[in-house]
Amino acid sequence: MTANKPIPELAQVRLGYIPLTDAAPLIIALEHGHFARYGLDVALSQQTSWATLRDKLGVGYLDGAHLLAPMALACSLGIEGLQQPLVTALSLGLNGNAITLADNLFRDMQVSAGGYATSAAALAAVVAQRRASGADPLTFASVYPASNHTYLLRYWLSAAGIDPDRDVKLIVVPPPQMVQRLRQGAIYGYCVGEPWNTLAVREGVGGIAATGHDVWNNAPEKVLAVSAAWAERYPATHAALISALVEAAQWLDASLENRREAAVLLARPEYLDLPVEVIVGSLVGDVAVDPRGGRRELSDFHVFHRYAANFPWRSHALWMLEQMVRSGQLSEDADLVAVAEAVYRPDIYRRSVGHLGLPVPVVDMKAEGGHRGVWKLGEGDEAVTLGPDRFIDNAVFDPRVLGAKIA
Template sequence: MRGINTLRRAILTSAVALATGIATLSAPFASATEYAEKEELKFGFIKLTDMAPLAIAYEKGFFEDEGLYVTLEAQANWKVLLDGVIDGQLDGAHMLAGQPLGASIGFGTKADVITAFSMDLNGNGITVSNDVWQQMKANIPMENGKPVHPIKADALKPVIEKYKAEGKPFNMGMVFPVSTHNYELRYWLAAGGINPGYYAPAKGDISGQIKADALLSVTPPPQMPATLEAGTIFGYCVGEPWNQQAVFKGIGVPVITDYEIWKNNPEKVFGVSKAWAEKYPITHKKVVKALIRAAQWLDENNNANRAEAVQILSKPQYVGADAKVIANSMTGTFEYEKGDKRDIPDFNVFFRHNATYPYYSDAIWYLTQMRRWGQIADAKTDDWYKETAKNVYRPDIYTAAAKELIAEGKVKASDFPDFATETGFKAPTNEFIDGVTYDGTKPNDYLKSFKIGLKGDDKI
């Protein structure tokens, strides 16, 4: 596709130059009144299936429709990716939902990063080694010879206690300290009475392993299966296709998806630096427009385009995994134990359920988990959570992009929230593995509801 884009661009440039004497590359695509301040863009991503909106916006020409010429570049890890956005090497990137928030509050790198686009819902899983799975199975109810799902961490607790009694650390992998995976794994473990440990940045301890029953550490997503196979870790939380890869390789068993931990949880976002967004507001809006169209394409007609998306994502420049592995989850199914494939049509959601809208309440959930596990060391007021969310999540930019697409007839108004009444806060929900109700307008009350975790004036 890149070669086609280059050829198309050369032809269009020549045509415009001949007609007007000016090589205005974006003119054939841009709206009659607005042109992108910056047309040549480089976006970063990690090799995961949820980078799909970027790949589809590129391959289907949605970026070019907005007068944008984009290069997509895989990054080595989440830190390198974030640094690239902050220092300007990248114009924007596929990011963990917690990354712009973590940067804003200064956990790790301090920087002003914003998001105006949520890339997807769900898409992660927790996988354990074959040996751990065999030990867990004794604690899991069975029905018709198969485990009853969702599987709670209660089944893992006796296994971890056995390791502790033998003086062995129980190591697990997650992808980044402010990643969805870290918080989902911690949530699942804590719901089963397993303490995943605390951070104490004020004391210089950012291991996240203080008082931990299970020791969580960072492993880059593509390396998860090999690290599990080597016995360095006994389980991990990661996005696809790296849970299904463990099944295909016969080295591990996914025990639960994040859809079962928190139904329709936000997963990745598209992040840019605040300075970049302020310098290139029209460009930013056009990027969001292209991504909205890509997300719609991925979900339209009941996922009818997913088979084509799988082939695109399997290319080495994108995810680079076997198409069969990617298809296992992208086409509405998920395989747990080998041969135990179940229908989960919403395992990967890119557009429906207002998946692309950047809700303040989603941001606040991540901030509550940062506080719960010590990444936010001190108590904060409810207003602090709300203001921090509003500084980072930008539904105003999203709304402007969506309204333009509606006016252009490319999407329907019914596909979006009612912008006239939308507050940015979802209705309270208890669709979590432990049944606890989350209300984004009352973050401190939410924190108080947990047995394990910091709350109120607690400190580590």
């Protein structure tokens, strides 16, 4: 790892993003001058859908992007559109998603549910009744086929005995359109990032049945993605972007006051263009989940830097690739380890942040699902504090089963 601050080859960089609360590291890095301190003149380009963002990154209109973590893998494999080898050497955070259901469905389910995290069991009864009566399956939306929104929604349904391929219908809707589609009755629910869950609650059209954290504690969400060719051509620019974004993520996790300040910035017309009250709740861990006033305290709803949140774990990549196989997007004989190693680049992360003096994992992979509380990886000066990683069904994902080495 270098102890020197990177000096970028490029001064001007164009980054794409979708209007979501977890785009905060990019917005803070711009507004607070983190990019500028590394000699970068960054332009942020808001996009309307993940498919549009994917295509503009693929053709070079964008130098990099706030991208769905599985999308970086899918683009490199040619799944769901343009094939473009991408790399990520930076996770932009953990968690941030929720599953919101139409209010009438949400009310009926909560009467019999044992709690928000287990409410899919009540949904299973509704699904069974509709199937018995010959009614059409309920339609639910996620933001993109190769997304953790899709995989967490499928996981949540499956944990309650609902077959996501036969018992319900899954479609794709861009995040800013979710609330409107729910209000129109075109869908019965969705999995999306904030603030589009809180907005549905605020407008009385939906309730939050589960958060992504309920399904998988501290799941990966967005990454900084660039093309493999761009990363090779501009390594110092890439390192400068990573360093600036890590500093912004540190600031976001430093205090609740910083989170409140971030909400004000995100609310501005050029970014999310929503009331601050819709954005701030999930950032400070006070989340409205029911139009009738129900709330949950969720301190880990957004994790931007704690728990080594910025490290690009190859075990995360392998879990997502396994979900692609499980959902039929990827062949069972695909070399998942080779794909994970090509796209996820912890080596670049370590080189990029060496000058910041941060604790960095010395391994690229870890088992997922075995920790219900905060834990330490490593010993002595090399120890890194990580967060809970429990799955809703108490499963454990061990990347060594796929032939990956944890060393």
